Amino acid sequence: MHISEGICSPPVLAAGLGLALAGVAYGLRKIDAPDIPKVGVLSSAFFVASLIHVPIGPTSVHLVLNGLMGVLLGWAAFPAIMIALLLQGVLFQYGGLTTLGINTVNMALPAVICYYLFRGMVRAEGVKKAALAGFASGFVSISLSLLGVATTLVLTQKAFLITAKVVLIAHVPVMVIEGLITAFVLVFLKKVKPEIIEG
């Protein structure tokens, strides 16, 4: 999911960085002081989540958790994800530093989209709706992220749409697992401390 250094062309990297910084600026404005611990905890969870592997056929993929972040943080997912990606790049040499912009956009934009799509359902009464919304959020955010990565690679003429479709199908197990994890976490939070989901 993380695009490595040296693959994308400079215009793509620059456009990605511009979009990411705009998103981060807006996200920072939207954070209220009481929400900051939540942002920090989810950013740490995202940071660590990439270490959890899901072996899929010939390759292995990792957890992303951007669906969870989107539903719980909204626009604050942008700074949370960018900070975590920066630290992953510096400490684990994972992803890249020039690719920070496009990786942030590819992971945070689906998070925000899922926020708008599912926040109503998550905040509604009852655990079942939260579970469904959680699953959908995890599923959809990963698919959008994969689409984003495929589009970025296509823009650099490194991949073709046919390959992108194949990759998308190959990642369906990941989407399911992410959906399940997001659903579990949301149900747990809703039962124990619903205030985390509000606001």
Add this chain to the structure above:
Amino acid sequence: MEIQRRTRCMVAGLCLLIVLMMAVPAQAHKIMVFGYLDEGQVRLEGYFADGKKAENSLVEVFGPDGSKLLEGRTDTQGTFAFPMPDVPQVRIVLSASMGHRAECTVEGERKAPVRPPVTAKPAAASRPAAGDAANTRAREATVPERISTVQPESLREDAAAPCASGLTEQQVRTIVAQELDRKLGPLRREVAHLAQPQTSLTDILGGIGYIAGIMGLIMYFKARRGGRA
């Protein structure tokens, strides 16, 4: 209100701890490649950080001037081999799907510098002559760092003549060089493998610490600007 905030943080922290415990045995997910020289062949291995081999991944080899020398694909074990080209150093780039990419360099054999020929001495004084010749060589040449297939000057003038066992000195040297290459191959592979950067719990905790610190900074600036308390 304050108690609710605290328990909220604690619950979230508990979730994070569970995630952390699951993650500690694993490593950051990325593709890695290392290459080493083995009996004139460059061998490389590509794999993901969790140990999975990089099967059928694109390999591109570049010379020091940046020109592409050859390309190919890794096999089901994630390995690929090619004869070392006649350049001092090659750069290997491994690409897998979804934007994964890794690089490594392999240096060529460093051949020992050409030695000046040893002057002929009477055949009778073989041992003292060997000592003089060795000293001359030590002063003029450097010790080769890798076992080279180039035959060094022999210590004996009658080196072409077979010894008691029936082997000439040249043959013995060749045999020893080949055996050492064979033994050193796996060792070089291990060294190249170990030279890869590894992630550790220290890195994970450091990263989380950084996140906490940055969040604290954000909180400080928000409070200064008089945001909602």
